[in-house]
Amino acid sequence: MAKIQEMTQLSPTMEEGTIVKWLKKEGDSVSPGDILAEVETDKAVMEMEAYDSGVILKIIQGEGTKLKVGEALAVIGKPGEDITSLLTNLPKKSPGSTQTTTSETPKEVVPSTPNVGTKETASKETSNLQTQAVPQSQTTTQVPTPTLPKETTNGTPSVPRGTLRVLASPLAKSIAIEHGIDLHKVIGTGPEGRITKKDVLDTLTQGIGTTSGGIDTQVSDEVISLNGMRKTIAKRLTESKQNLPHFYLNVDVNAKALENLRKEINDFQTAQNPESPTKVSLNDIIVKATASALKLHPKVNASFQGDSILQFGRIDVGIAVSIDGGLLTPVIRDANRKSIQQISIEVKELAKKARERKLKPEEFTNGTFTISNLGMYGISRFTAIINEPESAILAVGSVEDKPVAENGAVVAGRILSLTLSCDHRVIDGAVGAEFLKTLRSLLEKPNLLLAVG
Numbered sequence: 001m002a003k004i005q006e007m008t009q010l011s012p013t014m015e016e017g018t019i020v021k022w023l024k025k026e027g028d029s030v031s032p033g034d035i036l037a038e039v040e041t042d043k044a045v046m047e048m049e050a051y052d053s054g055v056i057l058k059i060i061q062g063e064g065t066k067l068k069v070g071e072a073l074a075v076i077g078k079p080g081e082d083i084t085s086l087l088t089n090l091p092k093k094s095p096g097s098t099q100t101t102t103s104e105t106p107k108e109v110v111p112s113t114p115n116v117g118t119k120e121t122a123s124k125e126t127s128n129l130q131t132q133a134v135p136q137s138q139t140t141t142q143v144p145t146p147t148l149p150k151e152t153t154n155g156t157p158s159v160p161r162g163t164l165r166v167l168a169s170p171l172a173k174s175i176a177i178e179h180g181i182d183l184h185k186v187i188g189t190g191p192e193g194r195i196t197k198k199d200v201l202d203t204l205t206q207g208i209g210t211t212s213g214g215i216d217t218q219v220s221d222e223v224i225s226l227n228g229m230r231k232t233i234a235k236r237l238t239e240s241k242q243n244l245p246h247f248y249l250n251v252d253v254n255a256k257a258l259e260n261l262r263k264e265i266n267d268f269q270t271a272q273n274p275e276s277p278t279k280v281s282l283n284d285i286i287v288k289a290t291a292s293a294l295k296l297h298p299k300v301n302a303s304f305q306g307d308s309i310l311q312f313g314r315i316d317v318g319i320a321v322s323i324d325g326g327l328l329t330p331v332i333r334d335a336n337r338k339s340i341q342q343i344s345i346e347v348k349e350l351a352k353k354a355r356e357r358k359l360k361p362e363e364f365t366n367g368t369f370t371i372s373n374l375g376m377y378g379i380s381r382f383t384a385i386i387n388e389p390e391s392a393i394l395a396v397g398s399v400e401d402k403p404v405a406e407n408g409a410v411v412a413g414r415i416l417s418l419t420l421s422c423d424h425r426v427i428d429g430a431v432g433a434e435f436l437k438t439l440r441s442l443l444e445k446p447n448l449l450l451a452v453g
Helices: 084-088 170-179 197-206 228-243 256-272 282-296 340-355 429-444 446-452
Strands: 003-006 016-022 035-040 045-049 054-059 065-068 072-077 132-134 164-166 246-254 302-304 309-311 317-319 321-323 326-328 369-373 392-406 409-423
Touching: 016 228, 035 072, 170 197, 228 326, 246 256, 246 429, 256 282, 256 340, 256 409, 256 429, 256 446, 282 317, 282 340, 282 369, 282 392, 282 429, 282 446, 317 340, 321 340, 409 429, 429 446
Parallel strands: 317 369, 369 392
Antiparallel strands: 003 072, 016 035, 016 065, 035 045, 054 072, 132 164, 246 409, 302 309, 321 326, 392 409
């Protein structure tokens, strides 16, 4: 009997997914465990497996479709089986599901929104969900004019009526931005009028719609659709900030010994392997020191459970990694048991997989503590939002030259700022302060890491 293959929940936080690529086609035989398609979730592009045996009788949703978990993707059954009634009785797609590859459908009419924010070049995985506004006069499709907001209470003018959105490939957008081409002036020749690379290059050759062509290239407002990752970030961090009683503790660390240790380790690695030394970063040492401090202060390595507090026996430290469209937090398991060099190698591998959207759920879930480092961006200090269900997160700033007192004299120092965000339901001020005190000692005298492990 034929069965429906549904959109599978591929990660704990996944609510919807976009079909990036079908790896099987209609008529192919499949067995449980066979990879059917690549699906973009809120965290990564992952492989979706079949869970029935048979032949793919029908692919219901094509590449580019975004569906809720549980919605129908395909039909698997016996060769020649009649699936007419099964397809007829399929539930309608939810309003949140979209098909970006469907042909012969009118373009959506949406208002452009003022002050949306900084325009960004989209990644390949998410750019098919993002479009730019173009004047209605440049399309032959007849569409109704939507009801748009009137002037706002703060005096902001209402949005112009009749604004359309046109599809453009990521490469076409990139070339247009690089050469100052106004996509409003480009006629797309792809499916549904999609603007392709060739369309933009042809426009560039003709000098139409470019700054050099004398055309007004005033940039219009752009509505950027939220991808699955950004939706998850928005939801989880809003809930964390609203539900967790955050408080913050800050401490400055004399980082001279920390920087000296890093130099000594890297000099040693270079001497041992001149062609390809495994160099460590300050952040790698901070991860090790933090894990050691958590071992000495288990009350910080804990989670609020409603009517109890769970103190974790493991120390799994998450590292916030910025990627296109959001951020991920790959986890270093048993960080207190690993050497600085082991942590360095693992951090590099996980960060690479995160940026390539290839992390597996077990590599970015179930951490016990998180570190967010913006020092490489020149940020002196900041506060971070706790990553539930954890109870604390450490924000690491940059190392800066500042005057410090040593032996009764003021000398040039290297200062590192740390800010600990705490969930007051789990961590009291004194508990958080003792943790930071220990962490500062381990960073200012890193040889103590040998005593703690």
